[in-house]
Every structure is written in structure tokens, then in C-alpha cells.
Amino acid sequence: MKARVHVMLKTGVLDPQGEAVRHALGAMGFEGVTGVRQGKVIELDLAEGVTEADVREMCEKLLANTVIESYTVDMG
Amino acid sequence: MKARVHVMLKTGVLDPQGEAVRHALGAMGFEGVTGVRQGKVIELDLAEGVTEADVREMCEKLLANTVIESYTVDMG
Numbered sequence: 001m002k003a004r005v006h007v008m009l010k011t012g013v014l015d016p017q018g019e020a021v022r023h024a025l026g027a028m029g030f031e032g033v034t035g036v037r038q039g040k041v042i043e044l045d046l047a048e049g050v051t052e053a054d055v056r057e058m059c060e061k062l063l064a065n066t067v068i069e070s071y072t073v074d075m076g
Numbered sequence: 077m078k079a080r081v082h083v084m085l086k087t088g089v090l091d092p093q094g095e096a097v098r099h100a101l102g103a104m105g106f107e108g109v110t111g112v113r114q115g116k117v118i119e120l121d122l123a124e125g126v127t128e129a130d131v132r133e134m135c136e137k138l139l140a141n142t143v144i145e146s147y148t149v150d151m152g
Contacts, residue, residue: 042113
């Protein structure tokens with residue numbers, strides 16, 4: 001079984017990495033990119049019996065810094 | 077319009093970051109996690125008229141290192 005976790009900076013938290021990407025795209029001639037946010041994606045291979053609640057606990061305790069980051073979990 | 081780009085290390089490329097996460101989860105008592113791969117997710121806000129082909133060009137030229145990374149583009 002697989003789970004995919006997305007961790008993004010919360011809205012309102014400055015994202016200098018995303019801003020650097022946006023700036024670089026503009027400098028390379030790509031127009032029409034008005035905003036960039038960069039986050040992490042973590043793919044977990046899970047043994048049978050691991051539930052979405054378990055994965056959410058992993059997020060809370062390790063994978064995301066919930067002060068500044070939000071996360072979503074997709075199972076399957 | 078939004079686009080979401082996932083950039084992952086190709087299969088067979090060592091992922092020390094993912095391995096560190098797997099190890100840490102085990103040390104914290106989470107069992108049943110047999111593998112972890114970590115990648116990047118990049119969310120782009122796009123002006124009208126920017127196509128998926130444009131986003132793929134951004135991936136090829138800047139967002140992904142196609143020697144060791146693969147990417148997927150989701151529009152919408």
C-alpha cells in the first residue's frame with residue numbers, strides 16, 4: 001500500500017524558495033507565471049494495516065512542521 | 077489557472093533524504109513503513125494562455141534535473 005503526503009507552507013508564510021523559482025522563470029523568458037509555491041512530497045510504502053490515521057500521526061510528529069506547514073494525505 | 081508539478085528522483089537513484097525519514101519513523105516507533113521517497117512539489121499560478129507544453133518546458137529547463145529526476149505535470 002502507498003500513501004502520498006504533500007507538505008506546503010501555510011498561506012501567508014513567506015516562501016523564498018518558490019519566489020526564487022518564480023524569479024528564475026521570468027529571467028528565462030517564461031511569461032505568465034504569477035506565483036510559485038514550493039513544497040515537499042513524501043511517498044510512503046506501507047505494510048498492510050497501516051491506516052490514514054497512522055500516516056497523519058507521522059505528519060504531526062515528524063513530516064510536517066505544523067506551525068508553518070500544512071499537509072494533505074492521499075492513501076492508495 | 078494553476079499547475080502542480082511533482083519532481084521525484086528516478087527509480088534506482090539513491091534517496092538519502094527519504095532514507096533518513098524512513099529511519100526516523102522507525103526510531104519513533106512507527107512500524108510498517110517499508111520505504112520512503114521524498115520529492116518536490118511546485119505549485120504554479122499561471123496567466124491565461126500558458127499551456128501544459130509551456131510548463132513541461134519549464135520542467136525540462138529549470139524545475140527538474142532530468143538526469144536523475146522525473147516529473148509529472150497536473151494542470152487545472
